[in-house]
Amino acid sequence: xxxxxxxxxxxxxxxxxxxxxxxxxxxxxxxxxxxxxxxxxxxxxxxxxxxxxxxxxxxxxxxxxxxxxxxxxxxxxxxxxxxxxxxxxxxxxxxxxxxxxxxxxxxxxxxxxxxxxxxxxxxxxxxxxxxxxxxxxxxxxxxxxxxxxxxxxxxxxxxxxxxxxxxxxxxxxxxxxxxxxxxxxxxxxxxxxxxx
Amino acid sequence: xxxxxxxxxxxxxxxxxxxxxxxxxxxxxxxxxxxxxxxxxxxxxxxxxxxxxxxxxxxxxxxxxxxxxxxxxxxxxxxxxxxxxxxxxxxxxxxxxxxxxxxxxxxxxxxxxxxxxxxxxxxxxxxxxxxxxxxxxxxxxxxxxxxxxxxxxxxxxxxxxxxxxxxxxxxxxxxxxxxxxxxxxxxxxxxxxxxxxxxxxxxxxxxxxxxxxxxxxxxxxxxxxxxxxxxxxxxxxxxxxxxxxxxxxxxxxxxxxxxxxxxxxxxxxxxxxxxxxxxxxxxxxxxxxxxxxxxxxxxxxxxxxxxxxxxxxxxxxxxxxxxxxxxxxxxxxxxxxxxxxxxxxxxxxxxxxxxxxxxxxxxxxxxxxxxxxxxxxx
Numbered sequence: 001x002x003x004x005x006x007x008x009x010x011x012x013x014x015x016x017x018x019x020x021x022x023x024x025x026x027x028x029x030x031x032x033x034x035x036x037x038x039x040x041x042x043x044x045x046x047x048x049x050x051x052x053x054x055x056x057x058x059x060x061x062x063x064x065x066x067x068x069x070x071x072x073x074x075x076x077x078x079x080x081x082x083x084x085x086x087x088x089x090x091x092x093x094x095x096x097x098x099x100x101x102x103x104x105x106x107x108x109x110x111x112x113x114x115x116x117x118x119x120x121x122x123x124x125x126x127x128x129x130x131x132x133x134x135x136x137x138x139x140x141x142x143x144x145x146x147x148x149x150x151x152x153x154x155x156x157x158x159x160x161x162x163x164x165x166x167x168x169x170x171x172x173x174x175x176x177x178x179x180x181x182x183x184x185x186x187x188x189x190x191x192x193x194x195x196x
Numbered sequence: 197x198x199x200x201x202x203x204x205x206x207x208x209x210x211x212x213x214x215x216x217x218x219x220x221x222x223x224x225x226x227x228x229x230x231x232x233x234x235x236x237x238x239x240x241x242x243x244x245x246x247x248x249x250x251x252x253x254x255x256x257x258x259x260x261x262x263x264x265x266x267x268x269x270x271x272x273x274x275x276x277x278x279x280x281x282x283x284x285x286x287x288x289x290x291x292x293x294x295x296x297x298x299x300x301x302x303x304x305x306x307x308x309x310x311x312x313x314x315x316x317x318x319x320x321x322x323x324x325x326x327x328x329x330x331x332x333x334x335x336x337x338x339x340x341x342x343x344x345x346x347x348x349x350x351x352x353x354x355x356x357x358x359x360x361x362x363x364x365x366x367x368x369x370x371x372x373x374x375x376x377x378x379x380x381x382x383x384x385x386x387x388x389x390x391x392x393x394x395x396x397x398x399x400x401x402x403x404x405x406x407x408x409x410x411x412x413x414x415x416x417x418x419x420x421x422x423x424x425x426x427x428x429x430x431x432x433x434x435x436x437x438x439x440x441x442x443x444x445x446x447x448x449x450x451x452x453x454x455x456x457x458x459x460x461x462x463x464x465x466x467x468x469x470x471x472x473x474x475x476x477x478x479x480x481x482x483x484x485x486x487x488x489x490x491x492x493x494x495x496x497x498x499x500x501x502x503x504x505x506x507x508x509x510x511x512x513x514x515x516x517x518x519x520x521x522x523x524x525x526x527x528x529x530x531x532x533x534x535x536x537x538x539x540x541x542x543x544x545x546x547x548x549x550x551x552x553x554x555x556x557x558x559x560x561x562x563x564x565x566x567x568x569x570x571x572x573x574x
Contacts, residue, residue, distance in 0.1 A: 041534075047543075047546070047560055050543050050564065051543075051560070051563045051564050051567050052567075054541055054543075054564060054567035054568050054571070055567040055570060055571075057570075057571040057574060058541075059509075059539050059540060059541050060541045060542075060543075061530060061534070061540065061541060061542045062542050062543045062544050063542075071527075071530075071531040071534055071535075072534060073535065076537075
């Protein structure tokens with residue numbers, strides 16, 4: 001399983017009710033159901049992913065997160081998860097508001113655009129970074145709202161979002177250490193547990 | 197035609213008699229009644245692999261396979277029922293019946309009223325979806341099925357499946373609701389009213405007593421079917437199928453023929469075939485059952501409160517170009533189920549065939565449906 005998902009799993013308590021926004025083929029929800037006995041629901045818009053997630057026996061609802069979560073009651077989930085989708089939504093701050101309304105806690109992961117490789121790529125080549133994690137060209141990408149670790153934390157600050165925990169994902173050992181010390185420069189991606 | 201490899205093959209309907217009768221929602225009582233049904237696949241030893249198929253407005257018990265090798269077409273849902281199909285008859289025991297009030301063998305307007313010794317005709321009592329559900333529960337008892345693995349239906353059948361989930365929560369494990377709605381819109385009722393008016397204003401209708409006049413309200417029933425059929429197709433589907441093509445003549449000079457456009461010819465054919473094979477009183481009765489259906493009425497009009505009575509897991513499916521029961525109607529069902537904290541999955545299938553899409557072998561539809569049915573079988 002992806003490194004970020006393995007980590008998120010540790011922050012989810014047994015038997016809790018989990019909403020996964022942009023759940024993909026349901027790998028994570030299936031894993032959580034098996035490991036933690038959670039009661040999960042996934043939202044997804046990709047037809048192939050929806051079928052794959054259904055085949056895993058998961059509850060999946062076709063729904064576009066950009067249109068909000070108006071059909072979910074306040075605090076109807078223990079945890080709302082959104083893994084690597086924040087940068088792809090139209091209004092990230094409004095999606096965060098909706099997640100915080102629907103869930104007691106939220107877990108968000110995103111690629112850190114402040115990572116030194118991005119900075120180097122942009123400063124040396126003068127072009128928008130393309131990498132293994134972010135393989136798209138600027139004109140044809142689902143990722144329309146990149147941010148850095150610092151950007152995200154200042155957004156949380158502005159919007160009275162409390163950060164409960166954070167974890168920086170490092171590709172390897174030395175960088176993992178550096179990612180902890182200087183996340184905005186050395187963490188390729190970040191995981192936050194937030195509430196309001 | 198000979199049965200295809202993925203067909204349930206040749207099937208024979210069976211009629212079950214219920215001497216105990218049934219008191220209907222309207223308060224009237226059928227002292228005894230019959231249900232005609234077909235089954236496909238084998239009931240397992242645990243008796244937990246039974247699936248009930250609920251038919252739509254003009255449907256019947258013949259959902260899959262052929263009655264004889266002379267049949268030109270298989271049952272109405274052959275796309276979805278059979279070995280290797282979404283409702284896989286290698287795993288499931290499928291029961292499909294004709295609803296009470298129908299005209300294909302179950303007790304309905306064409307049956308003899310024991311009180312008068314004559315056909316019920318227009319005097320057959322009004323039926324509601326709950327009457328169908330109760331009568332099907334009696335059939336389930338007869339077949340030794342205490343709990344359905346799934347109750348499945350499209351359109352009116354989907355509405356009936358939801359009613360099952362509320363009336364007999366302990367007897368439905370999964371409920372598959374396809375191209376349905378919590379209740380009809382005013383527009384839906386309006387279309388049904390045009391259909392009924394077409395029938396009742398036919399000079400051969402005789403207030404529903406056409407059979408004692410040795411005639412049939414063919415014209416009225418054909419128009420009713422044409423209106424209905426049009427609402428089952430989408431604008432795009434009709435454009436693709438017929439466009440503005442003429443049957444004969446030219447656009448400049450018109451045609452000598454009464455039937456000018458291909459779409460006219462198609463609708464007239466559909467109407468005329470239907471009017472020979474379907475009973476007008478049943479059509480009146482079924483459209484009324486549809487109009488009066490409201491899943492939420494006895495729950496204060498609150499769909500969340502209604503679904504709180506269900507214990508099944510739900511799959512809800514809609515089709516993008518269906519304007520008769522649009523995706524928005526399906527989302528109302530989904531949102532109510534979410535509000536009630538029920539297990540629900542939902543997909544909107546991109547399809548340009550309109551409401552009729554639920555009957556057709558659309559690849560993504562079959563994939564999603566199959567994926568869910570794997571879970572039902574597990």
